[in-house]
Amino acid sequence: MLPLHSAEFMTFLFGLILTHPWPLLVGYWFGALMHLTFDVLVNGDVGLKKPVLFYFFAYRARYRFAAEHLLRADVALEASGHPVRDFFRWKPVEERLSESTVLQTSKVKSHAAPASATKPSL
Numbered sequence: 001m002l003p004l005h006s007a008e009f010m011t012f013l014f015g016l017i018l019t020h021p022w023p024l025l026v027g028y029w030f031g032a033l034m035h036l037t038f039d040v041l042v043n044g045d046v047g048l049k050k051p052v053l054f055y056f057f058a059y060r061a062r063y064r065f066a067a068e069h070l071l072r073a074d075v076a077l078e079a080s081g082h083p084v085r086d087f088f089r090w091k092p093v094e095e096r097l098s099e100s101t102v103l104q105t106s107k108v109k110s111h112a113a114p115a116s117a118t119k120p121s122l
Helices: 007-019 022-046 057-062 083-088 101-109
Strands: none
Touching: 007 022, 007 057
16 A cells, blocks of 8 residues: 555656556546645645655655654554454544633633623614
């Protein structure tokens, strides 16, 4: 999977298209180009340290594909023996409110004007 998400593979396919412009290959190349473009735009904002370089296989190989060098996310050292089962048990992270957040929220609520005070009288 990782070699398919690389600029090197896309360059190889482009060279192949120049010599053999098979419609299926051309269609795959344009679809893959669109996919990689959206990957860079979306994943780059979310968790990649260097979004454009990440899609060069040589760059990832240089760092031995180690997530701590490539991603902005915390990588847990412990891994489950059942990744597929864990994937389907995924739940959104519950936000834990700190004491300062609770105090700030209560201050905002107490200073807000009542709904009847903001409505114009007829």
